[in-house]
Amino acid sequence: MVDQRKSAFRARVAYWVQRLDVGAHSVTLRPMRNKWASCSTSGRMTFNSDLLPLDEALWDYVIVHELLHFFAPNHGKLWKSLMAAYLGDYRALETRLREGEGTATS
Template identity: 55%
Template sequence: MGVRVVRIQVRVMRSKWASMSTAGNLTLNSELVELPRELGEYVIVHELVHLLAPNHSKLFKSFMLAYVPDWEEREARLRSIVV
């Protein structure tokens, strides 16, 4: 993807699966390991794409489609799971 993550941390997060700071710090919810692999992959790619496109614009969605072609289906599955 050509992005640079400065730091990765794993911790309990009450309302998110992950977050990416503008400085390149990736925080992952420790409960990600309990998800099916394809959903965890979606979460991680989603956060990495934020380094290419900071919001959920058309550009962001284009990157998601390029890296995870079925991202919308994965996102829908993830939304059905409570954090």
């Protein structure tokens, strides 16, 4: 079951990497204390394994949030408009994530 969620999550990351055309490669899933995800400038991505039981809409939020940092290092205008373009009402997802877990996105 866990493995199934893991491969579903990895497939979702691969989908967004292709769609956004970013240079992300290795994806790691592991427990993280204070955040949902992180990415390095070299394209290595780490996601919190606590995401696995959550709704896939929330996966999309965390994945797209992180991948867009390849284009926009902060949460400024560019990042916000891209988030809205790909996810629509991303703020609602952000709120769900916050209320659900109280863990910050990076």
